[in-house]
Amino acid sequence: xxxxxxxxxxxxxxxxxxxxxxxxxxxxxxxxxxxxxxxxxxxxxxxxxxxxxxxxxxxxxxxxxxxxxxxxxxxxxxxxxxxxxxxxxxxxxxxxxxxxxxxxxxxxxxxxxxxxxxxxxxxxxxxxxxxxxxxxxxxxxxxxxxxxxxxxxxxxxxxxxxxxxxxxxxxxxxxxxxxxxxxxxxxxxxxxxxxxxxxxxxxxxxxxxxxxxxxxxxxxxxxxxxxxxxxxxxxxxxxxxxxxxxxxxxxxxxxxxxxxxxxxxxxxxxxxxxxxxxxxxxxxxxxxxxxxxxxxxxxxxxxxxxxxxxxxxxxxxxxxxxxxxxxxx
Amino acid sequence: xxxxxxxxxxxxxxxxxxxxxxxxxxxxxxxxxxxxxxxxxxxxxxxxxxxxxxxxxxxxxxxxxxxxxxxxxxxxxxxxxxxxxxxxxxxxxxxxxxxxxxxxxxxxxxxxxxxxxxxxxxxxxxxxxxxxxxxxxxxxxxxxxxxxxxxxxxxxxxxxxxxxxxxxxxxxxxxxxxxxxxxxxxxxxxxxxxxxxxxxxxxxxxxxxxxxxxxxxxxxxxxxxxxxxxxxxxxxxxxxxxxxxxxxxxxxxxxxxxxxxxxxxxxxxxxxxxxxxxxxxxxxxxxxxxxxxxxxxxxxxxxxxxxxxxxxxxxxxxxxxxxxxxxxx
DNA sequence: GGCCGATCTGCTCGGATGAGCACAGCGGGG
DNA sequence: CCCCGCTGTGCTCATCCGAGCAGATCGGCC
Numbered sequence: 001x002x003x004x005x006x007x008x009x010x011x012x013x014x015x016x017x018x019x020x021x022x023x024x025x026x027x028x029x030x031x032x033x034x035x036x037x038x039x040x041x042x043x044x045x046x047x048x049x050x051x052x053x054x055x056x057x058x059x060x061x062x063x064x065x066x067x068x069x070x071x072x073x074x075x076x077x078x079x080x081x082x083x084x085x086x087x088x089x090x091x092x093x094x095x096x097x098x099x100x101x102x103x104x105x106x107x108x109x110x111x112x113x114x115x116x117x118x119x120x121x122x123x124x125x126x127x128x129x130x131x132x133x134x135x136x137x138x139x140x141x142x143x144x145x146x147x148x149x150x151x152x153x154x155x156x157x158x159x160x161x162x163x164x165x166x167x168x169x170x171x172x173x174x175x176x177x178x179x180x181x182x183x184x185x186x187x188x189x190x191x192x193x194x195x196x197x198x199x200x201x202x203x204x205x206x207x208x209x210x211x212x213x214x215x216x217x218x219x220x221x222x223x224x225x226x227x228x229x230x231x232x233x234x235x236x237x238x239x240x241x242x243x244x245x246x247x248x249x250x251x252x253x254x255x256x257x258x259x260x261x262x263x264x265x266x267x268x269x270x271x272x273x274x275x276x277x278x279x280x281x282x283x284x285x286x287x288x289x290x291x292x293x294x295x296x297x298x299x300x301x302x303x304x305x306x307x308x309x310x311x312x313x314x315x316x317x318x319x320x321x322x323x324x325x326x327x328x329x
Numbered sequence: 330x331x332x333x334x335x336x337x338x339x340x341x342x343x344x345x346x347x348x349x350x351x352x353x354x355x356x357x358x359x360x361x362x363x364x365x366x367x368x369x370x371x372x373x374x375x376x377x378x379x380x381x382x383x384x385x386x387x388x389x390x391x392x393x394x395x396x397x398x399x400x401x402x403x404x405x406x407x408x409x410x411x412x413x414x415x416x417x418x419x420x421x422x423x424x425x426x427x428x429x430x431x432x433x434x435x436x437x438x439x440x441x442x443x444x445x446x447x448x449x450x451x452x453x454x455x456x457x458x459x460x461x462x463x464x465x466x467x468x469x470x471x472x473x474x475x476x477x478x479x480x481x482x483x484x485x486x487x488x489x490x491x492x493x494x495x496x497x498x499x500x501x502x503x504x505x506x507x508x509x510x511x512x513x514x515x516x517x518x519x520x521x522x523x524x525x526x527x528x529x530x531x532x533x534x535x536x537x538x539x540x541x542x543x544x545x546x547x548x549x550x551x552x553x554x555x556x557x558x559x560x561x562x563x564x565x566x567x568x569x570x571x572x573x574x575x576x577x578x579x580x581x582x583x584x585x586x587x588x589x590x591x592x593x594x595x596x597x598x599x600x601x602x603x604x605x606x607x608x609x610x611x612x613x614x615x616x617x618x619x620x621x622x623x624x625x626x627x628x629x630x631x632x633x634x635x636x637x638x639x640x641x642x643x644x645x646x647x648x649x650x651x652x653x654x655x656x657x658x
Numbered sequence: 659g660g661c662c663g664a665t666c667t668g669c670t671c672g673g674a675t676g677a678g679c680a681c682a683g684c685g686g687g688g
Numbered sequence: 689c690c691c692c693g694c695t696g697t698g699c700t701c702a703t704c705c706g707a708g709c710a711g712a713t714c715g716g717c718c
Contacts, residue, residue, distance in 0.1 A: 006385075006387075007387055010383060010385045010387050010388050011389075013383050013388075014383055014388060014389060014390075014391050015391070017381045017383065018381075018383070018390070018391055018392055019391055019392070022703085022704065023704075023705070024703095024704080024705095033667075033668065033669095034704090034705085035667075035668060035669075035705095035706090036666095036667075036668085038705065038706065039666095039667095039706095042706085044383075048384065049383055049384055049385045049388075050381065050382075050383055050384070051381070051382045051383075051384050052346045052347075052379065052380070052381050052382075053379075053380045053381075053382065054339060054342050054343055054346065054347070054373075054378055054379055054380075055377070055378055055379070055380050056335075056339045056378045058336055058339055059339050059343060059378075060340075060343055061347070062343050062344070062347050062348050063347055063348070351673085351674065351675095352674075352675070353673095353674080362697075362698065362699095363674090363675085364675095364676095364697075364698060364699080365696095365697075365698085367675065367676065368696095368697095371676085
């Protein structure tokens, strides 16, 4: 395949894709047979000269989804594209929107859905449409902030999701982390709390996000941990938290003592769940997302393209000509 | 066409373009007939959800070319795409390369080619392939720098183009602009110079670029004009220079006195030429390019996509969703 | 010079696709 | 209540296009 053919490929591609000519017409224009034109187009496609992009907020990246499912043994994956022009803040919205779609399309329809809380989950709640399902019981699976600057975020998330399905919300009335083990044990043995945790443990579907182990964690913001605690966690290998529990790169609890003071469902319940949907986006959460998918904490992952590429160990934006220099084809 | 169909379009497009499924298969997956799928794909294309880009240094934008030919009554236009990732400096190279292609494909093959000089033309000279034509006589059509920091650029351009066609170069041994009118008249009446200008006037093809009327003009760099002269020219409506002569937005000479001291072919010779090829790129040259195409100074324009869009009065990067807000479809 | 394998070219054939048409559902107006 | 135009759907048919095959061409090697 010499240079001349390369130029012809490009000319043919222009006529075919930009000008909507038929291969036969292109053959006449360029003085070639239509089969030659077909072969040129095939080679142009194969060599990556032709890039087809689907420009839509709801578009997905099916190839990456399949790769994730394959690589990490998931039941399902949803990957939303992030074009150059998509702002960081908008990515969360789009991932949340995709998660809402995914929830809406779940079959069988969930009867009891256990959820965590946070910025991402609130976005999912907002993105869900009225009547996304019928009469789903929403139950919180971990303790949360009761009073902070965005007071009631956790509760609002659960209530919103429940309202939109015409079902009820069961809130877990407990702090996320308690100072003393005894307090935690006694709260957990309280009939109300125990009942709620039982309900959560019996859920058929789990939906949660994850937090990165950084100084901007919601746990620090809410005062459950301070910066020194976080540094210590990081020093011991923490990559982030899942429903309030800090894990390392292998998905193991980093600090058993801290974990014992954390109110909520144990992680093994997620691992044994038939359906556990993790909704995670943002580069700072790559390590925790990796820990989640490799340690079986979720059956489905909803995320963004950059995350998917990172998880699969690929360069973030595989442009054809940069790809050549990076991967030495 | 409601929102539901819009989402289906996107899903269908993903399966069709990213996953290489057949429309029939997509029909099965989405629970639609193959005809419905076909219609969805057509609407997705029509609504701009599907963007097909040809990623290649030699690619062109045929649609814009046709629009330019149509709008400005040109015989030919060549527009090279500028993707997001193409650096400003590379654009000139690509335009030059396209100009070289265009020259090589000219029929009938030029016998005498009159050229100007400058950064762009030098790039064209370098981009030309050996044997791009056979025995073309190259002749300079305007005076140029003889000694400046890049000494001999003007001469090198002509010589290079000539060498690659196996023809000869005829240089115009004169400054671009003279201080006194008498000097200019006497130089022009010199037998050698007059002969060269006659030769240029008899060329069958003209090739030139243009300069913007800015402080970084080659005329200032070479000392023919100073910044005050330029300010005065701009004040009087100058948009740039064509073969050394400053014109306004209507293509008229801005300063007849200055023009009288400028050595080279008069612009009307370009207007009456059978083939005059202008090679222009860069946003700062939009005004001068516009003056050129509207006042009939060229029969063919070789330029970049941003320039073409500017000339046609379009937004620079017509993304589907921004286009909606800007042009109110 | 002549043989041979590799590559390229042009073709047949069947699947994929788009244009155009007939019909169903729907809503408004008489 | 019925008629009628409009939109959306499923189908027929002609066209387009890609897979696969036989002959042509070319370069390497003896």
